[in-house]
Amino acid sequence: MSTLDDLATSLQSVVGDEHLLTDAAAAPYAVDDVLPSLVALPEDEAQVADVLRLADEHDATVFPRGGGSHLPLGATPERVDVVLSVERLRRQLAYEPGDMTTTVQAGMPLGHLQGVLGAQGQFVALDPPATAATTIGGVIATNASGPRRLLYGTARDLVLGISVVTADGNRTKAGGRVVKNVTGYDLTKLYIGSLGTLAVALELTFKVHPLPPAEATLGVACAGQADILPVLTAFLRLPLRLNSLELLNTAAMAALQANSGVAVPMSPYLFLARLEGDAAVTAGQKERIAETLRGLSLSAPAVTQDWQPEEQQRLWSCLAAQAFLPDSVTAKVGLRINDLAAFCADIEALSTDPPWLLHAHAGNGIVSVQIPVGDGNEETLLVQIQSLDACVARLNGHRVIERAPVAVKRRCEVWGPVGDNFAVMQALKASYDPKRRLNPGRFIGGL
Amino acid sequence: MEQSVLQELAAIVAPQPLLTQPEELLVYECDGHTLDKAPPDVVVFPTNTEQVIAIVKLASRHGVPFVARGAGTGLSGGALALEGGIVIEMCRMNKILEIDYGNQRAVVQPGLVNLHLSLAVADGGFYYAPDPSSQGSCTIGGNVAENSGGPHTLKYGVTTNHVLGLEVVLPNGDLVHFGGAILDTPGYDLTGLFVGSEGTFGIVTSVTVRIMRKPQAVKTLLAFFETVEAASNAVSGIISAGIIPAALEMMDNLTIQAVEAAIQAGLPLDAGALLLIELDGIEDGMEADAQRISDICQQNDCQNVRVAQDDAERALLWKGRKEAFGAIGRLTPNYYTHDGVIPRTRLPEALTRLQLISHRYGLRIANVFHAGDGNLHPLVLYDERDSEEVERVLKAGHDILQACVDLGGVLSGEHGIGLEKKNCMSWLFSEADLDVMRRVREVFNPQELCNPNKVIPLRGRCRCGAVTHDDTPDHETHEAVAAAMQDAHVHA
Ligand SMILES: Cc1cc2nc3c(=O)[nH]c(=O)nc-3n(C[C@H](O)[C@H](O)[C@H](O)COP(=O)(O)OP(=O)(O)OC[C@H]3O[C@@H](n4cnc5c(N)ncnc54)[C@H](O)[C@@H]3O)c2cc1C
Numbered sequence: 056m057s058t059l060d061d062l063a064t065s066l067q068s069v070v071g072d073e074h075l076l077t078d079a080a081a082a083p084y085a086v087d088d089v090l091p092s093l094v095a096l097p098e099d100e101a102q103v104a105d106v107l108r109l110a111d112e113h114d115a116t117v118f119p120r121g122g123g124s125h126l127p128l129g130a131t132p133e134r135v136d137v138v139l140s141v142e143r144l145r146r147q148l149a150y151e152p153g154d155m156t157t158t159v160q161a162g163m164p165l166g167h168l169q170g171v172l173g174a175q176g177q178f179v180a181l182d183p184p185a186t187a188a189t190t191i192g193g194v195i196a197t198n199a200s201g202p203r204r205l206l207y208g209t210a211r212d213l214v215l216g217i218s219v220v221t222a223d224g225n226r227t228k229a230g231g232r233v234v235k236n237v238t239g240y241d242l243t244k245l246y247i248g249s250l251g252t253l254a255v256a257l258e259l260t261f262k263v264h265p266l267p268p269a270e271a272t273l274g275v276a277c278a279g280q281a282d283i284l285p286v287l288t289a290f291l292r293l294p295l296r297l298n299s300l301e302l303l304n305t306a307a308m309a310a311l312q313a314n315s316g317v318a319v320p321m322s323p324y325l326f327l328a329r330l331e332g333d334a335a336v337t338a339g340q341k342e343r344i345a346e347t348l349r350g351l352s353l354s355a356p357a358v359t360q361d362w363q364p365e366e367q368q369r370l371w372s373c374l375a376a377q378a379f380l381p382d383s384v385t386a387k388v389g390l391r392i393n394d395l396a397a398f399c400a401d402i403e404a405l406s407t408d409p410p411w412l413l414h415a416h417a418g419n420g421i422v423s424v425q426i427p428v429g430d431g432n433e434e435t436l437l438v439q440i441q442s443l444d445a446c447v448a449r450l451n452g453h454r455v456i457e458r459a460p461v462a463v464k465r466r467c468e469v470w471g472p473v474g475d476n477f478a479v480m481q482a483l484k485a486s487y488d489p490k491r492r493l494n495p496g497r498f499i500g501g502l
Numbered sequence: 503m504e505q506s507v508l509q510e511l512a513a514i515v516a517p518q519p520l521l522t523q524p525e526e527l528l529v530y531e532c533d534g535h536t537l538d539k540a541p542p543d544v545v546v547f548p549t550n551t552e553q554v555i556a557i558v559k560l561a562s563r564h565g566v567p568f569v570a571r572g573a574g575t576g577l578s579g580g581a582l583a584l585e586g587g588i589v590i591e592m593c594r595m596n597k598i599l600e601i602d603y604g605n606q607r608a609v610v611q612p613g614l615v616n617l618h619l620s621l622a623v624a625d626g627g628f629y630y631a632p633d634p635s636s637q638g639s640c641t642i643g644g645n646v647a648e649n650s651g652g653p654h655t656l657k658y659g660v661t662t663n664h665v666l667g668l669e670v671v672l673p674n675g676d677l678v679h680f681g682g683a684i685l686d687t688p689g690y691d692l693t694g695l696f697v698g699s700e701g702t703f704g705i706v707t708s709v710t711v712r713i714m715r716k717p718q719a720v721k722t723l724l725a726f727f728e729t730v731e732a733a734s735n736a737v738s739g740i741i742s743a744g745i746i747p748a749a750l751e752m753m754d755n756l757t758i759q760a761v762e763a764a765i766q767a768g769l770p771l772d773a774g775a776l777l778l779i780e781l782d783g784i785e786d787g788m789e790a791d792a793q794r795i796s797d798i799c800q801q802n803d804c805q806n807v808r809v810a811q812d813d814a815e816r817a818l819l820w821k822g823r824k825e826a827f828g829a830i831g832r833l834t835p836n837y838y839t840h841d842g843v844i845p846r847t848r849l850p851e852a853l854t855r856l857q858l859i860s861h862r863y864g865l866r867i868a869n870v871f872h873a874g875d876g877n878l879h880p881l882v883l884y885d886e887r888d889s890e891e892v893e894r895v896l897k898a899g900h901d902i903l904q905a906c907v908d909l910g911g912v913l914s915g916e917h918g919i920g921l922e923k924k925n926c927m928s929w930l931f932s933e934a935d936l937d938v939m940r941r942v943r944e945v946f947n948p949q950e951l952c953n954p955n956k957v958i959p960l961r962g963r964c965r966c967g968a969v970t971h972d973d974t975p976d977h978e979t980h981e982a983v984a985a986a987m988q989d990a991h992v993h994a
Pocket residue numbers: 533534569570571572573574575576577579580581582592612613633634635636639640641642643644645646647648649650651652653700701702704705706707827916917953966967968969970
């Protein structure tokens with residue numbers, strides 16, 4: 056009997072027959088088209104630990120998984136022995152609305168959690184692109200974020216504590232369940248965004264926020280790239296309760312209009328600003344924005360656009376869903392906030408055909424660039440990624456290829472170059488997972 | 503320490519002198535945690551990163567322990583040279599290197615005084631949010647090491663939420679960069695891991711921080727209650743109503759008396775507790791929120807709500823809060839500053855437990871703390887000349903921390919574990935949890951020379967000398983800010 060067959064037998068006795076998938080049943084759990092030999096679906100902490108321990112004993116690699124919606128992030132693995140899915144660990148373990156904290160299991164879907172909190176007028180201020188399957192654990196492992204990060208920050212600002220199981224099957228924790236805490240090293244930060252390469256997340260404690268009384272969205276269309284910086288600066292200087300400030304180019308706007316069915320004022324660039332407050336407060340803020348825009352000297356007056364509340368909802372949900380656009384290479388680019396306009400100009404100058412979709416969290420300097428695959432082959436896509444990289448490098452930014460056809464991923468540096476701190480990252484990986492069992496090769500520099 | 507090592511050290515920082523005489527070293531025997539003392543062999547004042555690298559390499563080569571020190575205001579013994587060796591005093595590296603308003607960033611050296619950064623960017627309409635009460639003297643490097651908080655961190659977060667990048671000299675002398683001005687650097691969040699590592703992962707030589715626009719409007723309210731229970735219920739009420747004030751601070755009667763004696767702000771001496779509540783943000787809607795807060799206070803048997811009428815009154819109220827520790831110092835020869843956290847809803851229970859502890863040990867306990875995030879600072883009053891009383895103070899301290907942990911809280915919200923609370927770590931963390939932390943430290947600090955042995959048994963004692971500062975910057979402060987700014991690159 057091969058080692059993997061042997062492992063399968065042992066795992067079966069841990070998670071039970073129906074929760075150990077192989078062959079065709081395992082196919083939906085493929086990692087970048089690489090089929091896993093085994094898929095284990097443990098139901099509790101003890102089983103997670105047993106799966107990890109057994110995999111270790113059998114020299115098998117383990118790929119932790121939540122809902123699979125962000126699984127394309129990471130370099131393509133050579134071989135996938137075991138996918139460890141935490142999708143059955145989906146309970147809320149603690150929630151005290153008065154403390155504004157909650158503890159949940161890693162496999163709980165994000166949407167489910169928001170529903171429970173919403174009933175108490177609260178939410179976890181994380182709004183990454185998500186499907187119904189997206190789990191809390193997956194969001195944290197990939198450090199996924201969305202437009203609201205402008206006001207609320209990202210996972211590093213919202214996760215208070217975490218329990219994990221390390222590759223040797225030991226359960227450990229860091230942080231706590233209170234909103235302010237410096238007791239011990241802040242390992243929570245280390246786990247966030249570590250892509251399951253250090254440990255498997257079991258439980259997470261979040262700081263929650265009160266839902267805003269209401270929101271209002273305003274569109275501001277710009278006649279050209281030259282108007283981006285003055286409008287962005289105006290937004291960031293004005294006293295507003297602004298939770299999101301997105302910038303779209305024409306291609307992204309066209310996609311948004313097509314997907315949402317909501318009319319969008321077609322223009323070279325469009326800002327989508329989302330304000331918080333009751334109707335009177337947001338009306339006052341909108342007025343202030345309009346007045347300020349009138350006072351700017353722009354290449355052409357900025358056009359503002361209001362939408363019905365229901366249309367606003369649809370715009371935001373479709374905008375998030377665009378992250379999952381099929382048949383495209385999606386790159387996440389990080390820039391200084393003030394370099395956004397220059398970046399847009401550089402991309403325009405490439406005159407790509409078909410045009411790339413640009414969607415930025417404009418107040419944070421984070422841009423999603425989507426290169427449609429069209430009928431382009433692997434080679435042309437790689438050339439396009441090179442052009443993108445040149446634009447990013449010119450502004451000293453960084454970029455990660457979040458999604459791409461597997462053939463392309465295999466031939467490009469998904470995470471970009473490593474820095475002078477890479478030896479520290481390698482040493483951390485070696486300390487946590489000396490035998491390289493967890494997601495080997497998927498993270499930066501092949502960690 | 504060998505004479506040859508001292509000579510090499512002197513050559514690195516020449517013409518800056520070294521401190522080696524016993525009387526010169528007295529100041530460096532301890533930090534704000536004064537019960538434990540250990541003199542270093544030498545104190546060195548580097549003026550640039552290259553010197554720090556050379557010092558650390560020298561220490562590493564000779565197996566000499568070393569510890570960075572900022573202003574020495576730490577309250578958990580972090581800057582103490584427990585095993586002697588070199589204190590690397592960072593106060594000469596106090597320049598602001600860059601201010602970039604458009605990108606909302608500043609790059610500063612670690613020895614810069616916290617308040618000086620806010621003052622330097624004030625004219626640009628900006629400030630640096632984390633505001634420890636010691637901000638007039640503590641350094642950004644110390645803040646990074648301790649992950650310091652402050653009254654306004656309820657809404658805006660603590661140091662870690664505002665530090666985006668670090669330049670670090672690792673304990674082997676390698677110079678590395680974590681994070682930076684741009685968000686979401688690919689790879690592990692080494693910046694986040696480093697902040698709060700209490701000087702045990704290396705020496706910070708430059709810090710990239712987020713600076714924020716000053717809020718359009720600020721409103722400061724003071725609400726008086728007959729009892730701390732009523733005040734705690736009001737705190738819960740405000741939070742549950744979905745209002746997050748910029749600050750939500752509580753003082754009990756003993757503190758009110760002390761503060762009033764010190765600053766004469768017209769506080770009612772018979773009030774059992776007061777809440778200092780600050781709203782900030784946009785003007786629209788602020789009046790309504792203030793009214794809601796006022797209503798919630800009234801529903802919780804508030805005696806009176808006072809609204810600061812102008813900046814001067816607001817400054818006075820804050821002066822009372824920020825100097826409360828010092829004011830308590832006038833009531834007693836010594837006091838022991840605690841720092842524990844509990845879930846917010848357990849506040850009434852926690853305060854009752856504190857009263858019981860006070861009665862049990864026959865000790866006065868003053869409470870002045872960040873009520874909004876459940877971060878307690880019980881100050882235990884005592885006289886160090888009375889050794890029997892000191893024993894009771896230590897026992898009371900133990901019980902206070904135990905109460906925090908019993909109520910689902912933690913050992914420290916902002917002052918750190920350092921030397922002081924190491925023994926209590928096992929109350930919260932299993933041996934496996936602590937082992938992971940040890941191994942992570944080994945990654946950075948394999949020789950254990952960088953701030954060694956802060957993982958030692960707690961002696962259960964802590965008190966601090968009061969560091970006071972005036973909120974209105976004096977001439978000296980202006981000069982210091984101007985000097986810090988001398989070579990700064992400023993972008994609009
Ligand atoms: C009256 C008073 C009020 C206080 N109020 C608050 C408060 O409201 N909130 C709060 O959080 N704290 C408060 N503190 C605690 C203290 O001020 C903070 O912990 C502060 O951050 C310490 O800064 P420092 O420059 O004095 O550091 P030090 O005490 O000199 O050092 C503290 C730690 O930082 C390390 N360190 C210093 N510089 C560096 C560097 N460059 N690289 C690496 N490590 C370094 C040291 O090794 C040490 O471990 C208060 C203290 C006092 C005395």
